[in-house]
Amino acid sequence: MAAWFDYIFDINLKVRNETKGQVAIVDIGGRTTDVAVVVDGESINHSKSGTENLGVLDVYASIQKAIRKEYRVKEQYPLDDFDSAVRTGKFKLWNQEQDVSELVEEVVGEHESKIARAVERKLGRASNLNAVVFVGGGSALFTTIASRFPNGQFADDPEFANAMGLYKIIKRKG
Numbered sequence: 001m002a003a004w005f006d007y008i009f010d011i012n013l014k015v016r017n018e019t020k021g022q023v024a025i026v027d028i029g030g031r032t033t034d035v036a037v038v039v040d041g042e043s044i045n046h047s048k049s050g051t052e053n054l055g056v057l058d059v060y061a062s063i064q065k066a067i068r069k070e071y072r073v074k075e076q077y078p079l080d081d082f083d084s085a086v087r088t089g090k091f092k093l094w095n096q097e098q099d100v101s102e103l104v105e106e107v108v109g110e111h112e113s114k115i116a117r118a119v120e121r122k123l124g125r126a127s128n129l130n131a132v133v134f135v136g137g138g139s140a141l142f143t144t145i146a147s148r149f150p151n152g153q154f155a156d157d158p159e160f161a162n163a164m165g166l167y168k169i170i171k172r173k174g
Helices: 002-008 056-071 079-088 101-123 137-141 158-173
Strands: 022-028 033-039 050-052 090-093 096-099 131-135 152-154
Touching (some): 002 131, 002 158, 022 101, 050 101, 056 101, 079 101, 131 158
Antiparallel strands (some): 033 050, 090 096
């Protein structure tokens, strides 16, 4: 509901998007992707809402597997190294930066497709929804996922949509 609140209201609590009808909030996190369909701002459509065990950490695991296979290495690397590889397309092996951008692009595309299919299993093509709004840290990684839905869009600041929504809720009550 916090991300929905951020979607509906601007920072001055002026309504910026329609509150009537259904809006899907898709929160892509580290371990899960959560879908919540908010109806008229008052309730959740539970038949279209739910959680899938797909997230950014799955991307990191697949990047690790792809790098191990491509470069024939078996060493363990910190999670931060894979986060950096996803963000920069570079990975340090044998004390040299390796260009892994093609591997990253392939893995990210594969996981974006998996998440989009999981969302479609919940929402169908979402033609009866006002919007499908993508939020969460994974939204920064899956930059084209919203375009898979004609009414798909990213929150203004996807990584902080929940926090901004909570701020707006507190501001409204205060």
